[in-house]
Amino acid sequence: MDTPHFPIYMDYSATNPCDPRVVDAMIPWLREHFGNPASRSHAWGWEAEAAVEKAREQIADLIGADPREIVWTSGATESNNLALKGAAHFYKTKGKHIITVKTEHKAVLDTCRELERQGFEVTYMDVQADGLLDLEALKAAIRPDTILVSVMFVNNEIGVIQDIPAIGALCREKGIIFHVDAAQATGRVDIDLATLPVDLMSLTSHKTYGPKGIGALYVRRKPRVRLEAQMHGGGHERGMRSGTLPTHQCVGMGEAYRIAKAEMHEENKRIRALHERMLNGLKDVEEVFLNGHAEKRVPHNLNMSFNFVEGESLIMGIKGLAVSSGSACTSASLEPSYVLRALGRSDELAHSSLRMTIGRWSTEEEIDYAVATIKENVAKLRELSPLWEMFKDGVDLSTIQWAAH
């Protein structure tokens, strides 16, 4: 087969390339239109403010919100910090209990740890084997002093889509603030906050083909949700987030979200077909496991464990393919993926996982090359694997006393 002669990017959940249309929209705001959107005394400021406000409308438009509900931030990490700390601090007299999920992004989990240090109590919910939150378990975890629930829309590692409408309805019924990290969801799933019972939603630009370094927090106006600011200064963004707005970044995110709204349904159909193609190409490999629910997931994500093959060695073999792994060897902490472990996957299956995420520029040729090179390297590495040999000899690996090192 023809080998594509350039590296293939299949790590769209890490970041997306910027759409060229986004780049084009941004450039003028770095050149002649350099004004500070907060300058009220001259045309440079006025035009920059108009551009930022147009972008704010584009953000609101994608998620069915009012532009006045959008607060600019530097990205989803900052949005998560502002949402969780801001709401917890504002409503602390109502209660001290927060609920989140073990498979959340570190920006949520680590923020919750910090809130615990400040005296809040946090419940970290388990997920089911398919990665989804059990609603009954959530119901049981809610206490009279629960003030905040935070659940991500689409998981960054395994791509599963949580039942946000149902969780939101439950929170609304109990009068609890509901925060959703939607960093991986925009442009991938339909979001309509006019009907979706969500109070706070974290958004980012660079997972939806916009530039890095810009994001937003949706803060509901009806019923009104209050936040305590975490960044103090000139009182920008209705006092919720001070700091001069980066006009070019705001314009870039706005254009990226405009494109997402216009093209997402067509685009997602194409990506679903590519997903099927890749899944069909790999699912018949012996001892391969799909991580996360098979249907309740975005088609962009395919996370699989190739048993008895270590993830980093597989990535080293599939040269030219940029993917990521839940293997400890690819992380700084030397711990395998906490998300896969939360699904109840064994450590060895977490070490053997590959996350392949596709997007706007993925092609059938790339999928075919990926499938072929992954299969070839899995077979090669299994020939090298003592675990594969033992499995083939009928040894039950779970009965062996391994010396941990």
Next chain:
Amino acid sequence: MVLICPPSNGLLTEHVKQLKEVNKMAYSEKVVDHYENPRNVGSFEKGDETVGTGMVGAPACGDVMKLQIKVNPVTGVIEDARFKTYGCGSAIASSSLVTEWVKGKTLDEAASIKNSAIAEELALPPVKIHCSILAEDAIKAAVNDYKQKHTLISA
């Protein structure tokens, strides 16, 4: 639908060259060589009395090495070696390398191979030093296994 790959201008080839350079930085040439052309992969016949087997590591830690040595019972010299490794590229390279190093050595010489020598030869970064430690442990385990078998036989 026309697909426009973002870095679609003349800079593409230059960019690919840069990516390849970055790749080279991630693994030393020797690690890549052992990974791509692993030496002495496999297992000896089960039940061969002249073979010592060492299996170290754990799947949960992401590394398991199996090292086998075939010893001349008369001279006590290691005449052949085989390995199989589940682990990252550096773990595979470390075990492949030691199968070359132990050949022609006596059991005691082989058991005295230090992980620092393996790490130096393969230019392993600090985060991969544990791979060389595992390889050293695998040699020691294989030597011990052979010695144990033969003490029992001669006894």
